[in-house]
Amino acid sequence: MPQTSARGIVILTGAGTSRESGLHTFRDPDGIWSRVRLEDVATPEAFERDPARVHGFYNARRRALLSDDIGPNPAHRALARLEAEWPGEVLLVTQNIDNLHERAGSKNLVHMHGEILSARCLRCGVAGPWSADMNLETPCPACGQAGGRLGALRVDVVWFGEMPMAMDRILTALEACELFVSIGTSGSVYPAAGFVQDVRERGRAHTVELNLEPSEGHSLFAERHYGPASRVVPEFVDRLLRDGLGGTS
Ligand code: APR
Secondary structure (H helix, E strand, O other): OOOOOOOOEEEEEOOHHHHOOOOOOOOOOOOHHHOOOHHHHOOHHHHHHOHHHHHHHHHHHHHHHOOOOOOOOHHHHHHHHHHHHOOOOEEEEEOOOOOHHHHHOOOOEEEOOEEEEEEEEOOOOOEEEOOOOOOOOOOOOOOOOOOOOOOOEEEEEOOOOOOOOOHHHHHHHHHHOOEEEEEOOOOOOOOHHHHHHHHHHHOOOEEEEEEOOOOOOHHHOOEEEEOOHHHHHHHHHHHHHHHOHHHOO
16 A cells, blocks of 8 residues: 555546657647548447447457557656655556556556546446457457447547546645646646646646646746757656755756
C-alpha cells in the first residue's frame, strides 16, 4: 500500500508522452484528428451510426500499439522510477489508452479514458483484456453472446460525451497532493484540463507543466519546462529525486 502520509504526487499524462514511442498525438498538425473526424469514430453516436467503422479505427490503433517497433520511451521509464523511489504516493493519471506506462513499470496508474487493450460487453457489461481485432460478429468471452446490430463488444475506452473513469480516486488524490505535474497534454479536454485549477484552488501544491510547447493552460502552472518528453521528463525526475519538493523552482 503506497504511503499517503508523505508528500503525494499526482502526474497527468497525455498523448505527447507517447509521441517519441511512435504513437501519434491528436491535435498536432500530423495528429489523429487531422486525418479522421472524432465525431465519426470516438463518440457513442458514431458507434450507433457505424459500429464497423469505429471497430476499424480502434483495430488499426491496437495493431500499431502491439507492433514490435512500439515501446516505452525514457519519459515512461522516468515516471516508473519516480513511483519506485519517491517516499510517498505517486498516482499516475493518464489520458492515454496505450499500455506504455505499464510496460515501463508504473503500477499506481489510472486510465481515465480507458484502455485500447480492453474490451467491454454491451450485453453483460464485463470488461477484460483484449489484443485482437474486434468486429460485429466477435462473441463476448464472458457471456458468449454475439451478433446483433451493434455486435456484442466495444473497445473499453471513454468516448466524447461519456464519463471519464476513476474520477473519485483522481479528485481525492488531487486534493491531498503536494505536487501536480502535467506532461504531454494540450490541456484542451476536460475534466483533465481542469485538474491544475482544482489543485491551485487548494493553494498548497506546486504545479508543473512539462510539454513540447505551452499548453492551453500553461499560465496556470507555477513551473514550466518545454522540450521533448524523453528529455524533459527524466531531467525533471532526476532533479526531484535529488533535491526533493523544495528543489523544484
Ligand atoms: N514531448 C512532449 N510533448 C509533446 C511531444 C513530445 N515529444 N509531442 C507533442 N507533444 C505535446 C503537444 O505539444 C500537445 O500539447 O503533447 C500534446 C498533445 O496534445 P493532444 O494531441 O491534444 O493530446 P492530449 O492532450 O492527450 O488529448 C487529450 O483528447 O482526443 C482526446 O481522448 C483523447 O486523451 C485524449 C484527449
